[in-house]
Amino acid sequence: MKKITINSVASYAGVSKKTVSRVLNNEPNVSDATREKVLKAFKELDYTPNPIARGLARNRSFIIGCLYDNPSKSYITRLQSGALAACHEHGFNLLIHPCELRAEALLENIEQLLQTSRLDGLVLTPPFSDHAELVAFLRKKGVPFARVASVKLDDDSISVRSNDEQGAFEITELLINMGHKDIAFIKGHPDHSATEQRFNGYRRALKQHGIEYQERLVEEGNFSYHSGADSARTILHLNPRPTAVFASNDYMAAAALKLATQMNLKVPDDISIAGFDNAPIARHIWPGLTTIAQPVEEMTRLAVDHLIEQINHATDEQQEGEQRQPLQLTLEAELITRESTAAPKA
Amino acid sequence: MKKITINSVASYAGVSKKTVSRVLNNEPNVSDATREKVLKAFKELDYTPNPIARGLARNRSFIIGCLYDNPSKSYITRLQSGALAACHEHGFNLLIHPCELRAEALLENIEQLLQTSRLDGLVLTPPFSDHAELVAFLRKKGVPFARVASVKLDDDSISVRSNDEQGAFEITELLINMGHKDIAFIKGHPDHSATEQRFNGYRRALKQHGIEYQERLVEEGNFSYHSGADSARTILHLNPRPTAVFASNDYMAAAALKLATQMNLKVPDDISIAGFDNAPIARHIWPGLTTIAQPVEEMTRLAVDHLIEQINHATDEQQEGEQRQPLQLTLEAELITRESTAAPKA
């Protein structure tokens, strides 16, 4: 059982291997008859082009790297799933690269990754998508990249985000409309742009409804369950105690819920609790968490899809002189109401 | 800024590129002086070999594929993390490949994956590690593979598992020693070998302590949260109601806990609940779940480590005629006691 290469196909179809290469790459300037012959040879020989050989000739790896550093496993798998979908659609592969944002040698680490794996592009997920230094570094090196769930940094990079500010606004407004006035807030990790956005949405809702902002009701978390537990401990012992807690993600909200239960507070009767992200835990606990669902897979899929198109058209564009618009999209988030929120007891 | 290749290094060091290649691959038959010269050139030129060119010449991709189909995101990321660790140690990359076990075209899907991505090997995680047909297929095709968390299928494949039977035994025994006699059991997915093993451990503990096995206390689940909720509904409405529930994983246990709480049953006072896996949810809910922790990262790391060594030594072995032992390991699981289990109320 010999290996089937472009040469096998060429001799089988009775053409040169350059012609085979042309139909492989959907290039023009091949007569329909010739194309048919070659296509038939592909089928009959069960030929699959060798991406490694193609990569060497074109100086490409057909691999996209995905950077992440996130405490939420479900978030990570959703990112991966969206990125994979886009990669497969274009015949690319995905290399996952978990790494620590705060590591000393982050840039060196990334540089080595690029050097050794010869990635064609990088998809940056939070908090890397907001890492200005990293973005500048990649731009300087000429490495194509796309940013997921980030703030606007500039005008010419691919970026897909969801409307965190609006989501936080809506969940806060929901609580206000239920009759809450003392609504505590647990912030996320300061390195994530989502943290500020969600905080802004919270404040905008308060303001719009004429409720005074109270600094004593705001705690700093970092998106981890543990940080949520710490923040909740402070909040739940406040006097007077707020009637609602809005945590910047579901893990921190779950921690607040667990603590409330341990303190014999009924949720939502004694205290309402809301989260953000619609992680699996939001529906796995009782009461289920009111939260905000973001289209994480779709965001990542779109970002990687455009990244690969940019990579693929890099050469064409030079010729055609036609600069394509970089994608900058904001998708909407969705409010999900569950049992953890209700009107405060009179 | 020209590209640095093996030729740049060769001319810089004043040797042939074959010699550079030799030091690159740690081959013998290079004088220390020459080796030093070349190593120095590597440093000064900041040279990194191109894995794509090397791959083409050696007919290798230096990529391991990881197959999985699992409802637990934390389990998936732990698998990935262990596999990545082993890959990086050997200069390999990891390709993640989520796919559905029950898909019609599974074997075709895998074959295409192998064809298009030219993987050097495959790591099979549950339930693929127990898929006899897939294992036979890979063996026939001569694709190196390793199996994680599987049963013994044969004598010559790499396989690393944990002692599920013993873990289930210990958790059941814990409940028995607390005074429970009516202990319900929720089974896992029938395609996972762990399902049978955990069930066996449960039965062995009952038997060893002279407690009669009651079929009415056993429900079929499939490891998903949803299936746990369904099974728990039946179990918690049993009359007489068992005093403890042991679910084959933490998601199903969490579902049972949620339902019990909704039914106003106190856990563990009215009913004890135990899970398996020590997933994050086990400590994120209240009361925390008594469960079994498995060394998933370590299992996967070991499996992939040996897989790559097998791949790397495939050629050497032929020459040396020295057949190395395939790795077949069983690691121990650890009982973790939390608040969800206690003696039954008198």
Next chain:
DNA sequence: CTGAAAGCGCTTACAG
């Protein structure tokens, strides 16, 4: 519309 030549950056097999 088609093809012969050279090359991508490495390694293998052979010679010395």
Next chain:
DNA sequence: CTGAAAGCGCTTACAG
């Protein structure tokens, strides 16, 4: 211990 030649399976210029 070292190197010149050929090759891995593709693509990029260039010619016709």
